[in-house]
Amino acid sequence: MSKIVIHIDSLSKKYRGSQEFAVENLSLTIVQGEIFGLLGPNGAGKTTLISMLCGLITPSEGTFTIHDFSYHESPKQLKASIGVVPQDFALYPSLTAKENLCYFGSMYGLKGKMLGDKADAALASLGLAGYKDKQVGTFSGGMKRRINLLAAVLHEPAVLFLDEPTVGVDVHSKKAIMGYLLELNAQGTTIVYTSHHLQEAQEFCTRVGIIESGKLWRIGSPEALIASIPQANNLEDVFIDLTGRGFRDG
Ligand SMILES: Nc1ncnc2c1ncn2[C@@H]1O[C@H](COP(=O)(O)OP(=O)(O)OP(=O)(O)O)[C@@H](O)[C@H]1O
Numbered sequence: 001m002s003k004i005v006i007h008i009d010s011l012s013k014k015y016r017g018s019q020e021f022a023v024e025n026l027s028l029t030i031v032q033g034e035i036f037g038l039l040g041p042n043g044a045g046k047t048t049l050i051s052m053l054c055g056l057i058t059p060s061e062g063t064f065t066i067h068d069f070s071y072h073e074s075p076k077q078l079k080a081s082i083g084v085v086p087q088d089f090a091l092y093p094s095l096t097a098k099e100n101l102c103y104f105g106s107m108y109g110l111k112g113k114m115l116g117d118k119a120d121a122a123l124a125s126l127g128l129a130g131y132k133d134k135q136v137g138t139f140s141g142g143m144k145r146r147i148n149l150l151a152a153v154l155h156e157p158a159v160l161f162l163d164e165p166t167v168g169v170d171v172h173s174k175k176a177i178m179g180y181l182l183e184l185n186a187q188g189t190t191i192v193y194t195s196h197h198l199q200e201a202q203e204f205c206t207r208v209g210i211i212e213s214g215k216l217w218r219i220g221s222p223e224a225l226i227a228s229i230p231q232a233n234n235l236e237d238v239f240i241d242l243t244g245r246g247f248r249d250g
Pocket residue numbers: 015016018022040041042043044045046047048049087
């Protein structure tokens with residue numbers, strides 16, 4: 001039996017002043033080594049769920065553990081075991097690529113030569129060695145996405161959360177990012193990521209969860225979900241069948 005890494009039990013979030021749940025009564029278990037894709041249209045609740053798991057916002061109801069740690073009892077251990085790649089860039093434009101990575105690495109206790117070496121190796125692994133001393137503010141969207149990702153993995157987290165890691169990037173950067181994530185996964189990192197790209201998720205994920213209006217409608221491997229619906233050829237067909245509308249109908 002694979003080891004359970006993330007255990008979510010009846011998690012809900014209602015933002016202050018809002019009448020509706022952004023995430024409602026959501027339960028889910030993710031095991032070690034999975035690449036789990038959280039798929040849903042704009043406003044489905046993807047970022048809200050990830051933000052709770054990363055400790056950025058507090059759940060209204062329900063509980064969860066990561067590696068058996070909870071924010072309530074063991075916040076330090078929990079934070080040390082996860083990496084977070086946010087939907088919006090969390091980088092300092094006036095710092096260089098290497099300075100940005102060293103800054104984020106230092107927040108996880110890395111320092112000195114070890115930190116510098118790790119930052120250099122990370123930049124090289126995503127084709128950015130030649131840009132390490134350039135200001136991030138001058139970078140393309142795809143390069144910023146790559147730095148955003150590297151900033152989250154320097155401390156070698158066992159679980160990596162990524163919120164839309166390939167939004168706004170060209171094919172080349174996308175390939176580099178997905179290839180890098182597959183390498184991390186092959187080394188044992190559990191990956192949870194959100195996406196609008198059903199085709200990408202279909203190719204990349206071991207399992208996906210389809211989320212809409214804060215609720216998980218289905219969970220399973222892409223193959224199993226497609227096979228569960230007659231006439232479905234891909235995850236887009238599954239989504240239409242479940243919700244009665246296309247993924248991008250709004
Ligand atoms: N800080 C907030 N305060 C109030 N409501 C919020 C807040 N953040 C999100 N919401 C609402 O919660 C719901 C879920 O939003 P969320 O950002 O989690 O969706 P999402 O699936 O990440 O969407 P997207 O694909 O656009 O990133 C939406 O109705 C949104 O308007």
